[in-house]
Amino acid sequence: MTAAHGIRPLSDTVHVSATLDKASAENFPVAPAFLPRAWRDGLTAVYGYARLVDDIGDGDLAPGGRDAVLLGLDPAATDDRLAMLDAFEADLLRVFNGSGGPAGPPRHPLLLALQPVVRAHGLTPEPFLGLIEANRQDQRVTRYETYGDLVGYCELSANPVGRLVLSLTGTSTPERIRRSDAVCTALQIVEHIQDVAEDLGNDRIYLPAEDMRRFHVSEADLAAPSAGASVRALVAFETERARELLNEGTPLVGSVHGRLRLLLAGFVGGGRAALRAVTAAGFDVLPGPPKPTKSGLLREVAAVLRTAPRKG
Numbered sequence: 001m002t003a004a005h006g007i008r009p010l011s012d013t014v015h016v017s018a019t020l021d022k023a024s025a026e027n028f029p030v031a032p033a034f035l036p037r038a039w040r041d042g043l044t045a046v047y048g049y050a051r052l053v054d055d056i057g058d059g060d061l062a063p064g065g066r067d068a069v070l071l072g073l074d075p076a077a078t079d080d081r082l083a084m085l086d087a088f089e090a091d092l093l094r095v096f097n098g099s100g101g102p103a104g105p106p107r108h109p110l111l112l113a114l115q116p117v118v119r120a121h122g123l124t125p126e127p128f129l130g131l132i133e134a135n136r137q138d139q140r141v142t143r144y145e146t147y148g149d150l151v152g153y154c155e156l157s158a159n160p161v162g163r164l165v166l167s168l169t170g171t172s173t174p175e176r177i178r179r180s181d182a183v184c185t186a187l188q189i190v191e192h193i194q195d196v197a198e199d200l201g202n203d204r205i206y207l208p209a210e211d212m213r214r215f216h217v218s219e220a221d222l223a224a225p226s227a228g229a230s231v232r233a234l235v236a237f238e239t240e241r242a243r244e245l246l247n248e249g250t251p252l253v254g255s256v257h258g259r260l261r262l263l264l265a266g267f268v269g270g271g272r273a274a275l276r277a278v279t280a281a282g283f284d285v286l287p288g289p290p291k292p293t294k295s296g297l298l299r300e301v302a303a304v305l306r307t308a309p310r311k312g
Contacts, residue, residue: 032262032263032266034259034262035259035263036259038120039168039169039259041117042117042120042121042168043165043168045110045113045114045117046114046117046161046164046165046168048110048113048114049110049111049114049128049131050131050161052067052088052108052110053085053088053131053132053135054131054135056081056084056085056088056135057081057085057134057135057136057138057139058135058138058202059079059081061078061084065077065078067084067108068084068087070107070108070109071084071087071088071090071091071107071108072087072091072107073087081135081139082136082139085132085135085136085139088108088132089129089132091106091107091108091111092106092111092125092128092129092132093125094106094107094111095111095114095115095118095128096118096125117168121167121168121170122167123164123167123168126160127160127161127163127164127167128160130155130156130157130159130160131156131157131160131161133156134153134156134157135157137153137156137157138204141153142203142204142205143204143205143209144205144206144207144208144209145208145209145210146208146209146210147208147210147211147241149208150189150192150206150208151185153206154184154185154188154189155181155185157188158184158185158187158188159180159181159184159185161184162177162180162181162183162184162267163177163180163181165180165263165264166180169256169260171256171260175255176252176255176256179248179249179250179251179252179255180249180252181249182245182246182248182249183245183246183249183250183252183264183267183268183271184249185245186242186243186245186246186249186271187246187267187270187271189206189238189241189242189245190242190271190274190275190278191274192206192207192238193235193238193239193242193275193278193285194274194278194285194289194290194291195285195289196222196235196285196286197222197285197286197287197288197289198289200219200222200223205219205222207222207234207238211234211237211238212234214234215230215231215233215234215237216230217230217231217234222286224286225286225287226284226286226287227283227284227285227286231283231284231286232282232283232284233283235278235283235284235285236279236283239275239278239279239283242271242275243272243275246268246271246272246275249268250268250304250307250308251308251309251311252264252268253265253268253304253305253308254308254309254310254311255311261305261308262301262305265301265304265305265308266301268300268301268304268308269297269298269300269301269302269303269304270292270297270300270301272300272303272304273292273293273296273297273299273300274290274291274292276292276296276300277290277291277292277293277296278290
Protein backbone atom coordinates (compact mmCIF):
# COMPACT_ATOMS: atom_id res chain seq x y z
CA MET A 1 0.00 0.00 0.00
CA THR A 2 0.99 3.66 -0.48
CA ALA A 3 0.38 6.81 1.52
CA ALA A 4 -2.74 7.39 -0.57
CA HIS A 5 -4.27 4.29 1.02
CA GLY A 6 -3.75 5.58 4.55
CA ILE A 7 -0.35 4.07 5.42
CA ARG A 8 2.45 6.59 5.61
CA PRO A 9 6.02 5.70 4.62
CA LEU A 10 8.59 5.42 7.41
CA SER A 11 10.28 8.56 6.06
CA ASP A 12 7.10 10.53 6.80
CA THR A 13 7.08 9.24 10.39
CA VAL A 14 10.67 10.41 10.85
CA HIS A 15 9.76 13.69 9.17
CA VAL A 16 6.93 14.31 11.64
CA SER A 17 9.12 13.35 14.61
CA ALA A 18 11.73 15.91 13.57
CA THR A 19 9.07 18.64 13.65
CA LEU A 20 7.71 17.57 17.03
CA ASP A 21 11.21 17.29 18.52
CA LYS A 22 11.43 21.09 18.34
CA ALA A 23 9.10 21.21 21.33
CA SER A 24 12.11 20.82 23.61
CA ALA A 25 13.37 24.28 22.59
CA GLU A 26 10.24 26.10 23.79
CA ASN A 27 10.15 28.31 26.91
CA PHE A 28 7.42 26.11 28.41
CA PRO A 29 6.38 22.45 28.27
CA VAL A 30 4.16 21.72 25.26
CA ALA A 31 2.44 18.52 26.40
CA PRO A 32 3.84 17.43 29.79
CA ALA A 33 3.45 13.86 30.96
CA PHE A 34 1.19 14.73 33.92
CA LEU A 35 -1.70 15.56 31.58
CA PRO A 36 -4.37 13.02 30.57
CA ARG A 37 -3.42 11.11 27.43
CA ALA A 38 -6.23 12.67 25.37
CA TRP A 39 -5.03 16.17 26.25
CA ARG A 40 -1.41 15.28 25.49
CA ASP A 41 -2.36 13.86 22.11
CA GLY A 42 -4.42 16.94 21.28
CA LEU A 43 -1.75 19.40 22.39
CA THR A 44 0.94 17.50 20.50
CA ALA A 45 -1.15 17.55 17.32
CA VAL A 46 -1.80 21.29 17.69
CA TYR A 47 1.87 21.96 18.43
CA GLY A 48 2.91 19.96 15.37
CA TYR A 49 0.54 22.01 13.24
CA ALA A 50 1.73 25.36 14.63
CA ARG A 51 5.40 24.35 14.38
CA LEU A 52 5.06 23.27 10.75
CA VAL A 53 3.22 26.46 9.77
CA ASP A 54 6.03 28.48 11.35
CA ASP A 55 8.67 26.37 9.59
CA ILE A 56 6.97 27.05 6.26
CA GLY A 57 6.80 30.78 6.97
CA ASP A 58 10.42 30.89 8.18
CA GLY A 59 11.79 28.81 5.31
CA ASP A 60 12.98 26.27 7.86
CA LEU A 61 11.56 23.07 6.37
CA ALA A 62 13.56 19.87 6.18
CA PRO A 63 15.69 19.68 3.02
CA GLY A 64 14.60 17.60 0.07
CA GLY A 65 11.20 19.11 -0.60
CA ARG A 66 9.23 16.34 1.11
CA ASP A 67 6.70 18.75 2.61
CA ALA A 68 5.99 20.23 -0.81
CA VAL A 69 5.44 16.77 -2.28
CA LEU A 70 3.10 15.83 0.57
CA LEU A 71 1.05 18.94 -0.21
CA GLY A 72 0.82 18.09 -3.89
CA LEU A 73 3.48 20.52 -5.09
CA ASP A 74 6.77 20.17 -6.91
CA PRO A 75 9.74 19.79 -4.51
CA ALA A 76 11.12 23.08 -5.84
CA ALA A 77 8.05 24.87 -4.43
CA THR A 78 9.53 24.53 -0.93
CA ASP A 79 11.21 27.89 -1.42
CA ASP A 80 7.96 29.61 -2.41
CA ARG A 81 6.62 30.27 1.06
CA LEU A 82 3.31 31.80 -0.01
CA ALA A 83 2.60 28.90 -2.38
CA MET A 84 3.42 26.46 0.42
CA LEU A 85 1.14 28.30 2.85
CA ASP A 86 -1.67 28.27 0.29
CA ALA A 87 -1.25 24.52 -0.27
CA PHE A 88 -1.11 23.92 3.47
CA GLU A 89 -4.32 25.90 3.98
CA ALA A 90 -6.03 23.83 1.29
CA ASP A 91 -4.89 20.67 3.07
CA LEU A 92 -6.11 22.06 6.40
CA LEU A 93 -9.58 22.51 4.95
CA ARG A 94 -9.56 18.80 4.13
CA VAL A 95 -9.33 18.21 7.88
CA PHE A 96 -12.67 19.93 8.31
CA ASN A 97 -14.28 18.53 5.15
CA GLY A 98 -13.88 15.01 6.50
CA SER A 99 -12.33 12.01 4.81
CA GLY A 100 -15.56 11.27 2.94
CA GLY A 101 -15.76 14.73 1.43
CA PRO A 102 -14.98 15.53 -2.19
CA ALA A 103 -11.51 16.85 -1.32
CA GLY A 104 -10.46 13.57 0.31
CA PRO A 105 -8.38 13.15 3.47
CA PRO A 106 -5.50 15.46 4.39
CA ARG A 107 -2.28 14.76 2.52
CA HIS A 108 0.24 15.87 5.12
CA PRO A 109 0.77 13.42 8.02
CA LEU A 110 0.67 16.18 10.64
CA LEU A 111 -2.74 17.24 9.38
CA LEU A 112 -3.89 13.64 9.19
CA ALA A 113 -2.94 13.33 12.87
CA LEU A 114 -4.84 16.55 13.62
CA GLN A 115 -8.10 15.36 12.07
CA PRO A 116 -9.28 13.03 14.89
CA VAL A 117 -8.41 15.73 17.44
CA VAL A 118 -10.55 18.25 15.55
CA ARG A 119 -13.45 15.81 15.44
CA ALA A 120 -13.18 14.72 19.08
CA HIS A 121 -13.18 18.28 20.42
CA GLY A 122 -15.36 20.02 17.84
CA LEU A 123 -12.59 22.45 16.90
CA THR A 124 -13.27 25.12 14.29
CA PRO A 125 -10.97 26.24 11.44
CA GLU A 126 -10.56 29.85 12.60
CA PRO A 127 -7.61 29.51 15.00
CA PHE A 128 -5.75 27.27 12.56
CA LEU A 129 -6.36 29.71 9.72
CA GLY A 130 -5.14 32.56 11.93
CA LEU A 131 -1.75 30.88 12.32
CA ILE A 132 -1.44 30.53 8.55
CA GLU A 133 -2.40 34.16 8.03
CA ALA A 134 0.24 35.26 10.55
CA ASN A 135 2.88 33.52 8.48
CA ARG A 136 1.54 35.10 5.30
CA GLN A 137 1.89 38.43 7.06
CA ASP A 138 5.50 37.57 7.84
CA GLN A 139 6.16 37.42 4.10
CA ARG A 140 4.70 40.90 3.55
CA VAL A 141 5.45 42.79 6.75
CA THR A 142 8.95 42.91 8.23
CA ARG A 143 8.64 46.00 10.43
CA TYR A 144 5.91 47.16 12.85
CA GLU A 145 5.32 50.86 13.33
CA THR A 146 3.36 50.76 16.59
CA TYR A 147 2.85 48.51 19.57
CA GLY A 148 -0.78 48.20 18.53
CA ASP A 149 0.33 46.88 15.14
CA LEU A 150 2.46 44.26 16.89
CA VAL A 151 -0.40 43.22 19.16
CA GLY A 152 -2.56 42.83 16.06
CA TYR A 153 0.02 40.45 14.65
CA CYS A 154 0.08 38.49 17.92
CA GLU A 155 -3.69 38.06 17.65
CA LEU A 156 -2.96 35.89 14.62
CA SER A 157 0.39 34.36 15.53
CA ALA A 158 -0.08 33.50 19.22
CA ASN A 159 -3.59 33.94 20.61
CA PRO A 160 -5.10 31.09 18.54
CA VAL A 161 -2.87 28.60 20.37
CA GLY A 162 -4.22 29.56 23.77
CA ARG A 163 -7.77 29.44 22.49
CA LEU A 164 -7.11 25.94 21.17
CA VAL A 165 -5.78 24.84 24.56
CA LEU A 166 -9.00 26.02 26.19
CA SER A 167 -11.09 24.26 23.55
CA LEU A 168 -9.11 21.02 23.88
CA THR A 169 -9.66 21.00 27.63
CA GLY A 170 -13.32 22.04 27.46
CA THR A 171 -12.77 25.16 29.57
CA SER A 172 -13.34 27.99 27.11
CA THR A 173 -15.30 31.02 28.37
CA PRO A 174 -15.17 34.67 27.27
CA GLU A 175 -13.24 35.70 30.40
CA ARG A 176 -10.74 32.87 30.05
CA ILE A 177 -10.25 33.69 26.38
CA ARG A 178 -9.47 37.30 27.32
CA ARG A 179 -6.92 36.22 29.91
CA SER A 180 -5.46 33.61 27.58
CA ASP A 181 -5.02 36.20 24.84
CA ALA A 182 -3.01 38.36 27.26
CA VAL A 183 -0.75 35.43 28.18
CA CYS A 184 -0.23 34.35 24.58
CA THR A 185 0.51 37.86 23.32
CA ALA A 186 2.99 38.25 26.17
CA LEU A 187 4.70 34.95 25.31
CA GLN A 188 5.01 36.01 21.68
CA ILE A 189 6.54 39.35 22.68
CA VAL A 190 8.94 37.51 25.02
CA GLU A 191 10.06 35.40 22.08
CA HIS A 192 10.56 38.52 19.95
CA ILE A 193 12.65 40.07 22.74
CA GLN A 194 14.83 36.97 23.00
CA ASP A 195 15.27 36.63 19.24
CA VAL A 196 16.09 40.21 18.19
CA ALA A 197 19.39 39.20 16.55
CA GLU A 198 17.98 36.12 14.82
CA ASP A 199 14.98 38.04 13.53
CA LEU A 200 17.19 40.81 12.18
CA GLY A 201 19.23 38.17 10.36
CA ASN A 202 15.96 37.23 8.62
CA ASP A 203 15.26 40.92 7.85
CA ARG A 204 12.52 41.15 10.46
CA ILE A 205 12.19 43.53 13.39
CA TYR A 206 9.40 43.02 15.89
CA LEU A 207 10.40 45.91 18.15
CA PRO A 208 7.91 48.71 17.35
CA ALA A 209 9.49 51.47 15.27
CA GLU A 210 7.89 54.15 17.44
CA ASP A 211 9.64 52.66 20.48
CA MET A 212 12.96 52.45 18.64
CA ARG A 213 12.71 56.16 17.87
CA ARG A 214 11.77 56.95 21.46
CA PHE A 215 14.90 55.22 22.74
CA HIS A 216 17.09 56.44 19.86
CA VAL A 217 17.77 52.94 18.57
CA SER A 218 18.64 52.38 14.91
CA GLU A 219 18.64 49.14 12.95
CA ALA A 220 22.42 49.35 12.91
CA ASP A 221 22.37 49.33 16.73
CA LEU A 222 20.48 46.03 16.63
CA ALA A 223 23.13 44.54 14.36
CA ALA A 224 25.93 45.14 16.88
CA PRO A 225 27.53 42.14 18.62
CA SER A 226 26.32 43.44 21.99
CA ALA A 227 23.76 45.98 23.08
CA GLY A 228 24.57 49.55 23.97
CA ALA A 229 22.74 51.55 26.62
CA SER A 230 19.93 52.66 24.29
CA VAL A 231 19.18 49.12 23.09
CA ARG A 232 19.21 47.83 26.66
CA ALA A 233 16.76 50.54 27.68
CA LEU A 234 14.47 49.64 24.80
CA VAL A 235 14.58 45.93 25.63
CA ALA A 236 13.92 46.72 29.31
CA PHE A 237 10.85 48.73 28.27
CA GLU A 238 9.47 45.91 26.10
CA THR A 239 10.27 43.40 28.85
CA GLU A 240 8.15 45.35 31.31
CA ARG A 241 5.28 45.49 28.81
CA ALA A 242 5.40 41.72 28.42
CA ARG A 243 5.51 41.27 32.20
CA GLU A 244 2.41 43.44 32.62
CA LEU A 245 0.57 41.35 30.03
CA LEU A 246 1.55 38.15 31.83
CA ASN A 247 0.26 39.63 35.08
CA GLU A 248 -3.01 40.55 33.35
CA GLY A 249 -3.40 36.97 32.16
CA THR A 250 -2.28 35.20 35.35
CA PRO A 251 -5.81 34.99 36.87
CA LEU A 252 -6.51 32.46 34.10
CA VAL A 253 -4.44 29.96 36.12
CA GLY A 254 -6.61 30.44 39.18
CA SER A 255 -9.83 30.01 37.22
CA VAL A 256 -9.18 26.32 36.49
CA HIS A 257 -8.36 23.29 38.59
CA GLY A 258 -6.24 20.17 38.70
CA ARG A 259 -3.73 19.36 36.01
CA LEU A 260 -4.92 22.13 33.71
CA ARG A 261 -4.02 24.63 36.42
CA LEU A 262 -0.48 23.20 36.45
CA LEU A 263 -0.24 23.33 32.65
CA LEU A 264 -1.30 26.97 32.48
CA ALA A 265 1.04 27.83 35.33
CA GLY A 266 3.76 26.29 33.16
CA PHE A 267 2.94 28.67 30.33
CA VAL A 268 2.92 31.76 32.57
CA GLY A 269 5.92 30.59 34.56
CA GLY A 270 7.84 29.87 31.37
CA GLY A 271 7.25 33.42 30.19
CA ARG A 272 8.28 34.87 33.54
CA ALA A 273 11.42 32.73 33.64
CA ALA A 274 12.37 33.90 30.15
CA LEU A 275 11.89 37.53 31.16
CA ARG A 276 14.00 36.93 34.27
CA ALA A 277 16.75 35.51 32.03
CA VAL A 278 16.59 38.61 29.83
CA THR A 279 16.83 40.80 32.92
CA ALA A 280 19.74 38.76 34.27
CA ALA A 281 21.56 39.31 30.97
CA GLY A 282 21.33 43.06 31.56
CA PHE A 283 18.80 43.27 28.70
CA ASP A 284 21.58 42.46 26.23
CA VAL A 285 19.84 40.06 23.84
CA LEU A 286 22.11 40.68 20.86
CA PRO A 287 24.75 37.97 21.53
CA GLY A 288 21.95 35.38 21.51
CA PRO A 289 18.63 34.64 23.21
CA PRO A 290 18.89 34.53 27.03
CA LYS A 291 17.31 31.26 28.14
CA PRO A 292 15.94 30.33 31.57
CA THR A 293 17.41 27.44 33.50
CA LYS A 294 15.26 24.47 34.40
CA SER A 295 15.48 25.40 38.09
CA GLY A 296 14.52 28.96 37.25
CA LEU A 297 11.50 27.74 35.31
CA LEU A 298 10.38 25.52 38.18
CA ARG A 299 10.68 28.38 40.67
CA GLU A 300 8.55 30.64 38.50
CA VAL A 301 5.88 27.97 37.99
CA ALA A 302 5.75 27.39 41.75
CA ALA A 303 5.40 31.13 42.32
CA VAL A 304 2.51 31.34 39.86
CA LEU A 305 0.74 28.45 41.58
CA ARG A 306 1.15 30.15 44.96
CA THR A 307 0.00 33.58 43.90
CA ALA A 308 -2.59 33.07 41.12
CA PRO A 309 -5.96 34.06 42.62
CA ARG A 310 -8.37 31.14 42.75
CA LYS A 311 -11.83 31.54 41.27
CA GLY A 312 -14.73 29.16 40.93
